[in-house]
Structures are given as structure tokens and as C-alpha cells.
Amino acid sequence: MPISEEDINLNDTPLWKGFMRRVAVLWQTGCFLLLSACAFDVVRIEQEPAYLLPNTSLATPFTLSAEVTVNLSTGYARRLNAGTVWQPTGRLSQGQVYATKDQILTVEGSNIHEAHIVVDGERMVGFYLPAKGTFSPLIPPVLLELVSAGQSPSATPKGR
Numbered sequence: 001m002p003i004s005e006e007d008i009n010l011n012d013t014p015l016w017k018g019f020m021r022r023v024a025v026l027w028q029t030g031c032f033l034l035l036s037a038c039a040f041d042v043v044r045i046e047q048e049p050a051y052l053l054p055n056t057s058l059a060t061p062f063t064l065s066a067e068v069t070v071n072l073s074t075g076y077a078r079r080l081n082a083g084t085v086w087q088p089t090g091r092l093s094q095g096q097v098y099a100t101k102d103q104i105l106t107v108e109g110s111n112i113h114e115a116h117i118v119v120d121g122e123r124m125v126g127f128y129l130p131a132k133g134t135f136s137p138l139i140p141p142v143l144l145e146l147v148s149a150g151q152s153p154s155a156t157p158k159g160r
Contacts, residue, residue, distance in 0.1 A: 045074060045109040050128060050135035052090040052097060059088035059096045066145040070124065073139060074109040080124075080144075086117065090128075092135055095120035097128045107136060122146055 068080040086098035099116040107115045107127050115127040115136070123141040128134075 047134035062146040076108045
């Protein structure tokens with residue numbers, strides 16, 4: 001007796017249907033696991049456009065006389081080291097922008113950005129992100145213990 005095409009067609013057999021059902025379930029499970037493993041929390045750094053004006057003011061360099069820890073809204077903290085010398089690099093409407101070569105300063109969310117500090121008087125009010133040309137506010141502002149260039153740390157007033 002010759003074998004016909006109907007005898008060879010395995011698509012209608014219970015064994016084949018059960019196999020395909022298992023493959024579909026495994027495929028769906030694999031896709032779910034892959035997509036859920038790729039998900040991560042997106043932590044954004046609050047930023048607003050900023051235009052850095054050239055440093056034409058009478059801003060002078062200063063030295064930070066005490067270490068300062070700054071808590072960011074993203075949940076990360078940054079430490080500004082005592083003894084770092086900060087040079088004025090420009091001005092924003094929010095304050096004077098300072099950069100240092102004494103330490104690397106970044107702000108971090110889902111990405112990491114190089115940062116300069118923005119100071120208004122003796123309060124650090126935020127960060128200037130030079131690669132993005134944006135200002136990131138620091139809430140609340142942090143009081144800095146500053147020593148102007150040419151002063152010794154003992155000449156700074158106590159109790160600030």
C-alpha cells in the first residue's frame with residue numbers, strides 16, 4: 001500500500017499540536033523575561049537651558065575651606081573636597097559658574113554629566129553642565145565656606 005501525503009502530514013497530529021503549544025509558551029515566556037530584564041529606572045536630572053556669559057565680572061577664584069556633601073534630587077550625593085581651588089569660568093542668570101582642576105565633578109541620574117558649580121554669594125545654587133549647556137538647580141541651595149584668593153583659611157569668619 002503506497003503512502004499518501006495525508007499520511008505524512010504531521011501538522012494534524014496531537015503530538016505536533018502539543019509540541020507547537022509548548023514552543024509558543026516558551027517563546028512568550030522568553031520575550032517577557034528579556035523585556036523585563038532590560039527595563040531600568042530612568043532617573044532624570046532636572047535641567048533648564050542656560051546661556052553661559054563670558055566671565056567679565058569681578059569674580060575671583062576661591063578655595064573651599066571645608067568639605068561639603070551635596071545631596072542631589074536623583075538620590076546621589078557629591079562631595080566637594082576641602083582645599084579645592086575654584087576658578088570663575090562664566091556667569092548664568094542664576095549665579096557665577098566655577099570649575100576646578102583639583103577634582104572631577106559629575107552629576108548622576110541615568111547618565112553621568114560633567115558639572116561645574118554655580119554660586120550666588122556664598123550659596124551653591126546648582127550645577128552648570130557644559131556638555132549640554134544647561135543649568136541643574138540644587139534644592140535646597142548649600143552654604144559654602146569660601147576663602148578668597150590670597151586669604152589664609154584662618155582669616156575666614158567662623159560660624160557661617
